[in-house]
Amino acid sequence: GAGVSQSPRYKVAKRGQDVALRCDPISGHVSLFWYQQALGQGPEFLTYFQNEAQLDKSGLPSDRFFAERPEGSVSTLKIQRTQQEDSAVYLCASSLKDRGVTGELFFGEGSRLTVL
């Protein structure tokens, strides 16, 4: 597609449920990032993929968070046993270049997760 596509746009989950958020980056983009944006805050880094390799997951807040990009294109962020503090907008971004090569990030519109 022309831009980064994320689905679902909105997700309401009951506490304890598992959720999966999908990101379809711009075709050919090497780098893929996931960010978490709490209400009224800037995006906070979660994890980074270079093609299919997850090179950095230092931002994942707990072992309930898991991300994958098995074929180096579409990525899924999975949150197990959701808790209220997981409520946020999850942003996916992709870049044509490797991380650290001053590539511009292209963002999707985000997936807003609300945990009740």
Place this chain on the structure above:
Amino acid sequence: AQSVTQPDIHITVSEGASLELRCNYSYGATPYLFWYVQSPGQGLQLLLKYFSGDTLVQGIKGFEAEFKRSQSSFNLRKPSVHWSDAAEYFCAVEDYGQNFVFGPGTRLSVLP
């Protein structure tokens, strides 16, 4: 660790007035600097970026930003604000080999 501060949480200006949004960063070397804009319910859109060279950079929608090494600042400016500029603005730093670090954002409101 590097950090980005945006001292103004919320700014209100009248349409047609000039605008300056402040951004300061903490980093030992010269980072790569960016300004992004986020409209409600939308993703972030790049306004402009600074990598090297001329310290005054031009971006889209009539925005510009000036890198001042001595002040560790990268303030965003626009000479005449339009109502459609109302949005959230984020300053970001990219350290070579590391991640983008975003500031907390400044919300801009525009009065008619």
